Amino acid sequence: MEIIRASDVWYEYVNPDETGEMAVRGVSLSVRRGEWLSIIGHNGSGKSTLVKLLNGLYVPKRGSVTVDGIDTQDEERIWEVRQKVGMIFQNPDNQIVATVVEEDVAFGLENLGVEPAQIQPRVQKALEAVDMTRFATVAPHMLSGGQKQRVAIAGVLAMRPDVMLMDEPTAMLDPSGRREVMDTVERLHKEEGMTVVLITHFMEEALRGDRVIVMEKGKAVMEGKPREVFTQVEELKNIGLDVPPMTELAHRLRADGFPIAGEPMTVKEMVEELCRLKQGI
Amino acid sequence: MLKDITLGQFFPGDSVVHRLDPRVKMLMMVAYIVVVFLVKGFLGYLVLFAFLAGATLLSHIKPKFLLRSIKPILFIVVMTFVLNVLFTRGEKLLVEWGILHIYWEGVRFAVFMSLRLVFLLLGTSLLTLTTSPMALTDALERLLKPLKAIRFPVHEMAMMMTIALRFIPTLLEETDKIMKAQTARGADFDSGNLFARAKAMVPLLVPLFVGAFRRADELAMAMEARCYHGGGNRTRMKVLKVQRIDWYASGVMAGTLCLVLLERLL
Numbered sequence: 221m222e223i224i225r226a227s228d229v230w231y232e233y234v235n236p237d238e239t240g241e242m243a244v245r246g247v248s249l250s251v252r253r254g255e256w257l258s259i260i261g262h263n264g265s266g267k268s269t270l271v272k273l274l275n276g277l278y279v280p281k282r283g284s285v286t287v288d289g290i291d292t293q294d295e296e297r298i299w300e301v302r303q304k305v306g307m308i309f310q311n312p313d314n315q316i317v318a319t320v321v322e323e324d325v326a327f328g329l330e331n332l333g334v335e336p337a338q339i340q341p342r343v344q345k346a347l348e349a350v351d352m353t354r355f356a357t358v359a360p361h362m363l364s365g366g367q368k369q370r371v372a373i374a375g376v377l378a379m380r381p382d383v384m385l386m387d388e389p390t391a392m393l394d395p396s397g398r399r400e401v402m403d404t405v406e407r408l409h410k411e412e413g414m415t416v417v418l419i420t421h422f423m424e425e426a427l428r429g430d431r432v433i434v435m436e437k438g439k440a441v442m443e444g445k446p447r448e449v450f451t452q453v454e455e456l457k458n459i460g461l462d463v464p465p466m467t468e469l470a471h472r473l474r475a476d477g478f479p480i481a482g483e484p485m486t487v488k489e490m491v492e493e494l495c496r497l498k499q500g501i
Numbered sequence: 502m503l504k505d506i507t508l509g510q511f512f513p514g515d516s517v518v519h520r521l522d523p524r525v526k527m528l529m530m531v532a533y534i535v536v537v538f539l540v541k542g543f544l545g546y547l548v549l550f551a552f553l554a555g556a557t558l559l560s561h562i563k564p565k566f567l568l569r570s571i572k573p574i575l576f577i578v579v580m581t582f583v584l585n586v587l588f589t590r591g592e593k594l595l596v597e598w599g600i601l602h603i604y605w606e607g608v609r610f611a612v613f614m615s616l617r618l619v620f621l622l623l624g625t626s627l628l629t630l631t632t633s634p635m636a637l638t639d640a641l642e643r644l645l646k647p648l649k650a651i652r653f654p655v656h657e658m659a660m661m662m663t664i665a666l667r668f669i670p671t672l673l674e675e676t677d678k679i680m681k682a683q684t685a686r687g688a689d690f691d692s693g694n695l696f697a698r699a700k701a702m703v704p705l706l707v708p709l710f711v712g713a714f715r716r717a718d719e720l721a722m723a724m725e726a727r728c729y730h731g732g733g734n735r736t737r738m739k740v741l742k743v744q745r746i747d748w749y750a751s752g753v754m755a756g757t758l759c760l761v762l763l764e765r766l767l
């Protein structure tokens with residue numbers, strides 16, 4: 221079942237950069253309920269612009285985006301769209317509004333006009349889901365980056381969205397914060413069946429998903445399962461993207477004449493494949 | 502180091518005074534200020550003192566802590582005292598020294614005015630010590646709600662205050678970071694005359710402002726993504742309810758007011 225559909229979407233900023241090109245040029249995609257879609261592409265390829273089109277923060281100049289059948293151009297129902305499609309941004313500091321964690325998680329619900337009696341339990345549950353209950357009454361600036369990002373996720377979860385859009389949520393975090401956030405997202409995806417659209421520069425994060433879209437100059441140039449996309453090493457390199465380290469290693473070993481079979485992507489898979497080769501020799 | 506700065510002077514606690522409804526506390530504050538201006542003689546100050554001492558005791562705030570809040574205006578208090586002593590004319594001359602004439606009435610009036618300042622400050626400090634800035638903002642928004650009828654942007658004002666409270670620590674942290682970065686590159690913020698120092702602030706303020714504008718932009722986008730569309734149809738998680746202790750406290754305030762009025766009449 222599809223939850224978001226974008227058909228031939230174009231978008232141009234009011235003050236475009238020197239190139240004069242549109243930021244998003246004719247992208248079509250659909251997001252299915254319960255899937256994890258990763259979007260990769262290098263700086264300025266239009267990833268952020270694309271996801272902002274998916275929850276109606278921007279409306280397409282041409283083409284259309286529908287969320288659960290609602291057109292994002294429909295101004296009457298825009299709050300319904302934003303409730304269904306939550307969004308997490310890159311900078312944890314610039315998306316927390318309130319001075320206390322629980323107040324911030326409640327912010328979206330207050331905006332939706334939910335009854336006060338219902339807000340408290342929903343906030344509690346959202347904080348539990350990201351394992352931040354202990355910090356309910358703490359001031360946000362006392363938290364680590366990873367914890368702030370989990371608060372932001374709770375703020376979205378409390379609104380009971382169908383989809384969670386994430387624009388490089390781990391780009392400003394240290395490795396432990398990154399793991400903390402990605403594990404939370406993965407758990408929500410696996411256990412609660414949350415639909416995830418994740419923009420990332422980290423290929424190992426994209427590997428966790430069901431599907432990958434590669435953006436280049438405002439267009440979606442590749443699409444497929446992570447394995448299908450990441451094995452096209454030459455194409456990815458041509459558009460200036462990295463591939464996961466093990467894929468890169470396999471590619472180089474093959475170029476040197478080692479018959480690596482299958483597509484090892486994780487260290488574990490690579491070790492198994494190398495052991496198999498060694499025994500064969 | 503800048504991170505250690507606490508906002509306002511809120512002192513978290515669980516006393517009766519802390520637990521009072523912030524709206525009631527704010528209204529009591531207004532009443533208190535009126536009372537301070539109504540006091541006519543030292544007997545009135547005695548009543549006020551009893552009220553303040555009682556409240557402080559109940560709040561578990563150390564008196565030393567409360568008194569410390571006078572420090573920033575100590576200069577003004579002293580000035581008020583000196584000017585009043587020197588320039589009030591009266592009948593009973595105490596000291597005559599050259600052109601200096603100090604009258605008994607002058608001393609009396611000076612003490613009276615200084616006490617007024619001190620009492621005003623102690624009262625407001627007790628409020629901010631026992632009420633978080635956030636609760637105060639919240640109370641203000643709810644109390645001023647009727648002003649919406651004359652199109653006064655009550656909600657917007659409260660939202661601005663909340664965001665300011667939220668971002669002051671973040672911006673302080675950023676200032677600290679930029680300062681260190683500029684110091685590492687040889688910038689000097691602490692020496693030279695006033696002009697040189699002001700000039701040294703420019704490379705600090707420019708990135709700070711640029712950063713603040715970028716933040717504002719991103720925050721606006723994040724708020725919209727979470728369905729923020731102003732104060733209309735908005736609900737609140739916290740419901741404030743006037744409890745029995747709020748009535749008791751208001752009663753004590755009213756009693757104080759009556760006593761001071763009585764003193765004025767006698």
Ligand SMILES: Nc1ncnc2c1ncn2[C@@H]1O[C@H](COP(=O)(O)OP(=O)(O)OP(=O)(O)O)[C@@H](O)[C@H]1O
Pocket residue numbers: 233234235236237243261262263264265266267268269270
């Ligand atoms: N607010 C804006 N005003 C004008 N042009 C913009 C604006 N934001 C982005 N652009 C331009 O639109 C294009 C796509 O930008 P976008 O932010 O979508 O890229 P991105 O893939 O998210 O990049 P990054 O990886 O750096 O986040 C770029 O050429 C960029 O310069």
Ligand SMILES: [Mg+2]
Pocket residue numbers: 267268269387
């Ligand atoms: Mg981006």
